[in-house]
Amino acid sequence: MKRKTLIQNIAFGIFRLMALSVVAILVWIIGFLVVKGAGALSWEFITESPTDGMTKGGIFPAIVGTLCLVVGSMVFAFPIGVMSGIYINEYAANNWVVKFIRVMTNNLSSIPSIVFGLFGMALFVNTLGFGDSILAGSLTLGLLVLPIVIRTTEEALKTIPDTYRQGSYALGASKLTTIRKVILPMAMPNITTGLILAVGRVSGETAPILFTCAAYFLPKLPTSIFDQVMALPYHLYVLATSGTDIEAARPVAYGTALVLILIVLIVNLLAGVLRGYFNKKLR
């Protein structure tokens, strides 16, 4: 075999190995969780409250709590993020103000999540007096994912060629109408991707809700946005580190992790369907 071909093949082999190892790790993690956690799964597990010092019973309140936080944070982050993205890409001239906004948005996304947690506690819990609550937790998580939503919106809008904007202006449409009726529908599938990423991030974060929302043990459902809730990631943390009987709670912990991953997967699937729907509307 020629030397050149050999080098090509070795390089290709290495790339393939790397790509496959990523898949392998993912499969390993999920497989590990399924093996360890599937035994804990049952109808009761996802519909009942924890009992016996969290070593028995279900995790229903934590599932509900996490769903509340996901919805709450998106209600906050999605409109603000999309509107900011629209402003940055469509309205603002490319001057220092926009550059400043962009740098700041990037900085926002590199702040450690525990810092968001402390900030959320200082602002929402204490200063604004929301207390430990779904509202405070959602706002904190919303802040955390704002950069993701802004960034993907911006990128999504950037991929729409200017010729569509001009085509709309040429008919006498205003800028706002053009964005609403022509540009946003075309950008929607990619903006939805941002939503998926944000939801995935929110449902798995522990640090931001630590001081703003999450309850250690609260076997009842919230009745208002000012209630505390249990949340899956924090529940997992509690089970693994500070339960009354950590060993006895192991199966519950694995089951919780599995449920958390399943929820994220289901949300991703739903978002994929949503993305497909927006895509179809364009064809």
Added chain:
Amino acid sequence: MSIIKASDVDFYYGDFHALKGISMEMERNSVTAFIGPSGCGKSTFLRLINRMNDLIDGTRLTGSIEVEGRNIYDKKIDVDTLRAEVGMVFQKPNPFAKSIFDNIAYGLRVNGVKDKAFIEQRVEESLRGAALWDEVKDKLKKSAFELSGGQQQRLCIARALAVQPKIILMDEPASALDPLSTAKIEDLIFTLKSDYTIVIVTHNMQQAARVSDKTAFFYLGELIEYDDTKKMFLSPQVEATQNYITGRFG
């Protein structure tokens, strides 16, 4: 009487002096072709007539352009209203990601038309006007992207017709199309002339000769020669024009 009148138009992109002292008038219900080598300013000038260049930062205009006697660069002019009166067809077909019907109806809706029966009627008239009706009448709900390139461009013309502009600007409307589609667009321009004033930028000499009543030759930001198309092509007065249309440069 002229419908478009440019007087001493100078136009700058930042420091670049793109148009130099352009003065010209265009007749109602006529076809005017802008020709000239790339970068000569012909598209820039076209885009001044519906203020499309407003979208670019750092441009500056002196002089005036009047449409039906009103200076369109006057502060009181509403740009959106102007653009409804001065339609535009672009180089590459740019139908919206909507159905064929909604593409045409869009211009009416954004201009405040709500009457459904009227919209349906205008959609049909516009598609007929753009010689597209027979090809698409059975699939109005289908996406515009399913049409061929030539059909898409005629859809864009129909879209412009729907809002009943007085002037239609065409920026190399056939340059991305095959010869057959190009011929259809040229036929269309000939028919549309009776109802609209058309200004067309083209790189194709034969096309300019075939479709236009008057031709304007631009070179390095200046209007070199502007006359009846026949005269321009048979006996141009300026040597540069002669050289360009005979293909010696450009």
